[in-house]
Amino acid sequence: MDLTRTGYRPNPETIQALKSLMAQKGSGGCTPAGARALLVTGEAGTGKTALAEAVADALDARDRYYYVQLHSWTDGKKFFDYQSGAGDEEKGFLTKVAEASQEEVCTRHGGWTVACLDEMDKAPESFEALFLDWLQTGRVPGKPGEHLYTNLDRLLVLVTSNGMREHTEPFMRRCRRLRMERMSHALAVELLLTRTQTSERACELTVDLAHACERVDETVISLQEMTHFLNEARHVCQSLDDLKAATVAWLMRRDEPENILRAFEVQRILPLLWAEIESLQEPMRGATLCC
Numbered sequence: 646m647d648l649t650r651t652g653y654r655p656n657p658e659t660i661q662a663l664k665s666l667m668a669q670k671g672s673g674g675c676t677p678a679g680a681r682a683l684l685v686t687g688e689a690g691t692g693k694t695a696l697a698e699a700v701a702d703a704l705d706a707r708d709r710y711y712y713v714q715l716h717s718w719t720d721g722k723k724f725f726d727y728q729s730g731a732g733d734e735e736k737g738f739l740t741k742v743a744e745a746s747q748e749e750v751c752t753r754h755g756g757w758t759v760a761c762l763d764e765m766d767k768a769p770e771s772f773e774a775l776f777l778d779w780l781q782t783g784r785v786p787g788k789p790g791e792h793l794y795t796n797l798d799r800l801l802v803l804v805t806s807n808g809m810r811e812h813t814e815p816f817m818r819r820c821r822r823l824r825m826e827r828m829s830h831a832l833a834v835e836l837l838l839t840r841t842q843t844s845e846r847a848c849e850l851t852v853d854l855a856h857a858c859e860r861v862d863e864t865v866i867s868l869q870e871m872t873h874f875l876n877e878a879r880h881v882c883q884s885l886d887d888l889k890a891a892t893v894a895w896l897m898r899r900d901e902p903e904n905i906l907r908a909f910e911v912q913r914i915l916p917l918l919w920a921e922i923e924s925l926q927e928p929m930r931g932a933t934l935c936c
Contacts, residue, residue: 687825
Protein backbone atom coordinates (compact mmCIF):
# COMPACT_ATOMS: atom_id res chain seq x y z
CA MET A 646 0.00 0.00 0.00
CA ASP A 647 1.65 3.21 -1.19
CA LEU A 648 0.15 6.18 0.63
CA THR A 649 2.61 8.66 -0.88
CA ARG A 650 0.88 8.49 -4.26
CA THR A 651 -2.21 9.96 -2.58
CA GLY A 652 -0.26 12.95 -1.24
CA TYR A 653 -0.27 11.61 2.32
CA ARG A 654 3.13 11.52 4.04
CA PRO A 655 3.17 8.64 6.53
CA ASN A 656 5.83 8.41 9.22
CA PRO A 657 7.61 5.09 9.92
CA GLU A 658 5.16 4.18 12.70
CA THR A 659 2.19 4.61 10.36
CA ILE A 660 3.85 2.53 7.65
CA GLN A 661 4.58 -0.23 10.17
CA ALA A 662 1.00 -0.18 11.49
CA LEU A 663 -0.47 -0.55 8.00
CA LYS A 664 1.95 -3.34 7.11
CA SER A 665 0.87 -5.14 10.27
CA LEU A 666 -2.79 -4.61 9.40
CA MET A 667 -2.42 -5.97 5.88
CA ALA A 668 -0.51 -9.01 7.15
CA GLN A 669 -3.33 -10.12 9.43
CA LYS A 670 -5.78 -12.84 8.43
CA GLY A 671 -9.44 -12.09 7.88
CA SER A 672 -12.15 -14.73 7.86
CA GLY A 673 -10.07 -17.44 6.18
CA GLY A 674 -8.27 -20.30 7.89
CA CYS A 675 -9.24 -22.67 10.66
CA THR A 676 -9.08 -19.96 13.32
CA PRO A 677 -10.70 -16.78 12.00
CA ALA A 678 -8.93 -13.67 13.24
CA GLY A 679 -11.78 -11.28 12.48
CA ALA A 680 -11.59 -7.92 10.75
CA ARG A 681 -8.35 -6.03 10.32
CA ALA A 682 -8.84 -3.11 12.71
CA LEU A 683 -6.60 -0.14 13.45
CA LEU A 684 -7.34 2.16 16.41
CA VAL A 685 -5.84 5.57 15.61
CA THR A 686 -5.52 7.86 18.62
CA GLY A 687 -4.30 11.42 19.00
CA GLU A 688 -5.47 14.98 19.43
CA ALA A 689 -8.00 16.49 17.04
CA GLY A 690 -6.31 17.87 13.95
CA THR A 691 -3.43 15.39 13.81
CA GLY A 692 -4.71 13.72 10.62
CA LYS A 693 -6.48 10.59 11.87
CA THR A 694 -9.43 10.81 9.49
CA ALA A 695 -7.13 11.93 6.66
CA LEU A 696 -5.23 8.66 7.13
CA ALA A 697 -8.41 6.64 6.57
CA GLU A 698 -9.16 8.61 3.40
CA ALA A 699 -5.60 8.10 2.16
CA VAL A 700 -5.84 4.35 2.78
CA ALA A 701 -9.05 4.20 0.71
CA ASP A 702 -7.38 6.18 -2.10
CA ALA A 703 -4.25 4.00 -2.03
CA LEU A 704 -6.39 0.86 -2.35
CA ASP A 705 -8.58 2.32 -5.13
CA ALA A 706 -11.53 1.92 -2.74
CA ARG A 707 -12.97 5.44 -2.73
CA ASP A 708 -16.32 4.11 -4.01
CA ARG A 709 -16.25 1.55 -1.17
CA TYR A 710 -15.14 3.93 1.57
CA TYR A 711 -17.69 4.24 4.37
CA TYR A 712 -17.40 6.92 7.02
CA VAL A 713 -19.50 7.56 10.11
CA GLN A 714 -19.20 10.12 12.90
CA LEU A 715 -20.06 8.63 16.28
CA HIS A 716 -21.83 10.48 19.11
CA SER A 717 -22.94 9.90 22.67
CA TRP A 718 -26.44 9.22 21.31
CA THR A 719 -25.31 6.71 18.67
CA ASP A 720 -28.04 4.06 18.49
CA GLY A 721 -26.33 0.68 18.47
CA LYS A 722 -29.43 -1.28 17.48
CA LYS A 723 -30.20 0.90 14.48
CA PHE A 724 -26.49 0.95 13.58
CA PHE A 725 -26.18 -2.83 13.46
CA ASP A 726 -29.59 -4.19 12.46
CA TYR A 727 -29.81 -5.70 8.99
CA GLN A 728 -33.08 -5.22 7.09
CA SER A 729 -33.37 -7.38 4.00
CA GLY A 730 -34.85 -5.53 1.06
CA ALA A 731 -34.40 -2.11 2.64
CA GLY A 732 -33.43 0.88 0.52
CA ASP A 733 -30.02 2.52 0.91
CA GLU A 734 -31.40 5.30 3.10
CA GLU A 735 -32.85 2.70 5.51
CA LYS A 736 -29.75 0.54 5.79
CA GLY A 737 -27.50 0.67 8.81
CA PHE A 738 -23.86 1.64 8.41
CA LEU A 739 -22.54 -1.89 8.85
CA THR A 740 -25.16 -3.28 6.47
CA LYS A 741 -23.70 -1.06 3.74
CA VAL A 742 -20.17 -2.08 4.68
CA ALA A 743 -21.05 -5.78 4.66
CA GLU A 744 -22.80 -5.59 1.28
CA ALA A 745 -19.89 -3.68 -0.26
CA SER A 746 -17.40 -6.26 1.03
CA GLN A 747 -19.30 -9.00 -0.79
CA GLU A 748 -19.35 -7.26 -4.17
CA GLU A 749 -17.14 -8.68 -6.89
CA VAL A 750 -14.91 -5.75 -7.78
CA CYS A 751 -11.94 -6.06 -10.08
CA THR A 752 -9.17 -3.64 -9.16
CA ARG A 753 -5.42 -3.93 -9.11
CA HIS A 754 -5.52 -3.77 -5.31
CA GLY A 755 -8.00 -6.58 -4.72
CA GLY A 756 -11.40 -4.95 -4.26
CA TRP A 757 -11.02 -3.71 -0.69
CA THR A 758 -13.72 -2.06 1.41
CA VAL A 759 -12.59 0.55 3.95
CA ALA A 760 -14.69 1.60 6.95
CA CYS A 761 -13.87 4.57 9.17
CA LEU A 762 -15.64 5.05 12.51
CA ASP A 763 -14.68 8.50 13.72
CA GLU A 764 -14.37 9.39 17.41
CA MET A 765 -15.23 6.07 19.04
CA ASP A 766 -14.49 7.70 22.41
CA LYS A 767 -17.75 9.67 22.07
CA ALA A 768 -19.85 6.51 21.76
CA PRO A 769 -21.02 4.66 24.90
CA GLU A 770 -19.28 1.48 26.04
CA SER A 771 -22.38 -0.55 25.16
CA PHE A 772 -21.93 0.45 21.53
CA GLU A 773 -18.26 -0.46 21.70
CA ALA A 774 -19.17 -3.96 22.91
CA LEU A 775 -21.55 -4.49 19.98
CA PHE A 776 -18.95 -3.20 17.57
CA LEU A 777 -16.35 -5.58 19.04
CA ASP A 778 -18.60 -8.55 18.27
CA TRP A 779 -18.89 -7.42 14.64
CA LEU A 780 -15.11 -7.04 14.38
CA GLN A 781 -14.70 -10.65 15.46
CA THR A 782 -17.52 -12.30 13.52
CA GLY A 783 -18.48 -9.89 10.72
CA ARG A 784 -22.11 -10.74 11.47
CA VAL A 785 -24.82 -8.08 11.09
CA PRO A 786 -28.02 -9.36 12.79
CA GLY A 787 -31.48 -8.90 11.31
CA LYS A 788 -34.73 -10.69 11.98
CA PRO A 789 -34.60 -13.84 14.14
CA GLY A 790 -32.49 -16.38 12.29
CA GLU A 791 -31.44 -13.86 9.63
CA HIS A 792 -27.90 -12.46 9.37
CA LEU A 793 -25.75 -10.67 6.87
CA TYR A 794 -22.09 -11.61 6.89
CA THR A 795 -19.17 -9.34 6.07
CA ASN A 796 -16.32 -10.58 3.89
CA LEU A 797 -13.56 -9.89 6.40
CA ASP A 798 -10.83 -10.90 3.94
CA ARG A 799 -11.46 -7.72 1.92
CA LEU A 800 -12.14 -5.26 4.72
CA LEU A 801 -10.03 -2.68 6.56
CA VAL A 802 -11.49 -0.89 9.58
CA LEU A 803 -9.99 2.31 10.96
CA VAL A 804 -11.34 3.63 14.26
CA THR A 805 -10.31 7.06 15.55
CA SER A 806 -10.29 8.32 19.12
CA ASN A 807 -9.46 11.69 20.67
CA GLY A 808 -9.06 10.17 24.13
CA MET A 809 -12.22 11.60 25.71
CA ARG A 810 -12.71 8.33 27.59
CA GLU A 811 -10.80 5.11 28.11
CA HIS A 812 -11.69 2.22 25.84
CA THR A 813 -12.62 -1.19 27.15
CA GLU A 814 -9.83 -3.73 27.57
CA PRO A 815 -11.33 -6.27 25.10
CA PHE A 816 -11.60 -3.56 22.44
CA MET A 817 -8.04 -2.37 23.03
CA ARG A 818 -6.72 -5.92 22.81
CA ARG A 819 -8.62 -6.50 19.58
CA CYS A 820 -7.17 -3.54 17.64
CA ARG A 821 -3.72 -2.76 16.31
CA ARG A 822 -3.01 0.67 17.77
CA LEU A 823 -1.36 3.76 16.31
CA ARG A 824 -0.73 7.01 18.15
CA MET A 825 -0.60 10.05 15.87
CA GLU A 826 1.29 13.20 16.82
CA ARG A 827 1.07 16.59 15.17
CA MET A 828 3.14 16.95 12.01
CA SER A 829 6.39 18.87 11.96
CA HIS A 830 6.51 22.52 10.91
CA ALA A 831 8.43 21.66 7.74
CA LEU A 832 5.97 18.96 6.68
CA ALA A 833 2.98 21.22 7.35
CA VAL A 834 4.54 23.90 5.13
CA GLU A 835 5.29 21.38 2.38
CA LEU A 836 1.76 19.95 2.34
CA LEU A 837 0.15 23.38 2.57
CA LEU A 838 2.20 24.54 -0.39
CA THR A 839 0.99 21.55 -2.41
CA ARG A 840 -2.64 22.12 -1.48
CA THR A 841 -2.82 25.88 -2.00
CA GLN A 842 -0.31 26.57 -4.77
CA THR A 843 0.59 29.87 -3.12
CA SER A 844 4.15 30.64 -1.99
CA GLU A 845 6.46 28.98 0.48
CA ARG A 846 6.63 32.23 2.47
CA ALA A 847 2.84 32.45 2.73
CA CYS A 848 2.68 28.83 3.85
CA GLU A 849 5.41 29.32 6.45
CA LEU A 850 3.65 32.35 7.89
CA THR A 851 0.30 30.54 7.90
CA VAL A 852 1.73 27.63 9.86
CA ASP A 853 3.40 30.07 12.27
CA LEU A 854 0.11 31.90 12.67
CA ALA A 855 -1.78 28.67 13.31
CA HIS A 856 0.71 27.62 15.97
CA ALA A 857 0.45 31.05 17.62
CA CYS A 858 -3.34 30.72 17.70
CA GLU A 859 -3.02 27.22 19.14
CA ARG A 860 -0.99 28.52 22.06
CA VAL A 861 -3.70 31.07 22.87
CA ASP A 862 -6.65 28.74 22.26
CA GLU A 863 -5.00 25.59 23.70
CA THR A 864 -6.02 23.44 20.77
CA VAL A 865 -4.64 21.81 17.61
CA ILE A 866 -5.41 23.34 14.20
CA SER A 867 -5.61 20.87 11.34
CA LEU A 868 -3.95 21.13 7.96
CA GLN A 869 -7.43 21.31 6.41
CA GLU A 870 -8.25 24.41 8.46
CA MET A 871 -4.96 26.04 7.47
CA THR A 872 -5.69 25.24 3.83
CA HIS A 873 -9.16 26.82 3.95
CA PHE A 874 -7.74 29.85 5.74
CA LEU A 875 -4.95 30.45 3.25
CA ASN A 876 -7.24 29.98 0.26
CA GLU A 877 -9.65 32.55 1.72
CA ALA A 878 -6.77 34.90 2.46
CA ARG A 879 -5.56 34.82 -1.13
CA HIS A 880 -8.82 34.80 -3.05
CA VAL A 881 -11.25 36.73 -0.80
CA CYS A 882 -9.43 39.02 1.61
CA GLN A 883 -8.94 42.59 0.46
CA SER A 884 -7.40 44.10 3.57
CA LEU A 885 -5.59 43.29 6.80
CA ASP A 886 -8.93 43.55 8.60
CA ASP A 887 -10.33 40.88 6.26
CA LEU A 888 -7.35 38.69 7.09
CA LYS A 889 -8.02 39.13 10.80
CA ALA A 890 -11.64 38.09 10.24
CA ALA A 891 -10.49 34.99 8.34
CA THR A 892 -8.09 34.19 11.18
CA VAL A 893 -10.91 34.24 13.70
CA ALA A 894 -13.18 32.23 11.40
CA TRP A 895 -10.73 29.40 10.65
CA LEU A 896 -8.06 29.32 13.36
CA MET A 897 -9.95 29.80 16.62
CA ARG A 898 -12.07 27.43 18.68
CA ARG A 899 -13.51 29.59 21.45
CA ASP A 900 -15.75 32.65 21.11
CA GLU A 901 -13.07 35.04 22.33
CA PRO A 902 -11.45 36.39 19.15
CA GLU A 903 -9.98 39.39 20.95
CA ASN A 904 -7.70 37.05 22.92
CA ILE A 905 -6.19 35.70 19.70
CA LEU A 906 -5.93 39.00 17.87
CA ARG A 907 -4.25 40.69 20.84
CA ALA A 908 -1.62 37.98 21.24
CA PHE A 909 1.86 39.33 20.51
CA GLU A 910 2.87 36.62 18.02
CA VAL A 911 -0.43 36.89 16.14
CA GLN A 912 -0.06 40.68 15.89
CA ARG A 913 3.49 40.23 14.62
CA ILE A 914 2.66 37.63 11.96
CA LEU A 915 -0.58 39.01 10.51
CA PRO A 916 0.95 42.12 8.79
CA LEU A 917 3.76 40.00 7.36
CA LEU A 918 1.30 37.48 5.99
CA TRP A 919 -0.92 40.23 4.55
CA ALA A 920 2.08 41.76 2.74
CA GLU A 921 2.81 38.34 1.20
CA ILE A 922 -0.85 37.81 0.26
CA GLU A 923 -0.98 41.23 -1.43
CA SER A 924 2.13 40.39 -3.47
CA LEU A 925 0.44 37.19 -4.62
CA GLN A 926 -2.78 38.99 -5.49
CA GLU A 927 -1.09 41.60 -7.72
CA PRO A 928 -0.43 39.21 -10.64
CA MET A 929 -4.02 37.98 -10.38
CA ARG A 930 -5.37 41.54 -10.55
CA GLY A 931 -3.12 42.31 -13.48
CA ALA A 932 -4.39 39.28 -15.36
CA THR A 933 -7.97 40.35 -14.69
CA LEU A 934 -7.32 43.84 -16.03
CA CYS A 935 -5.67 42.46 -19.18
CA CYS A 936 -8.73 40.34 -19.86
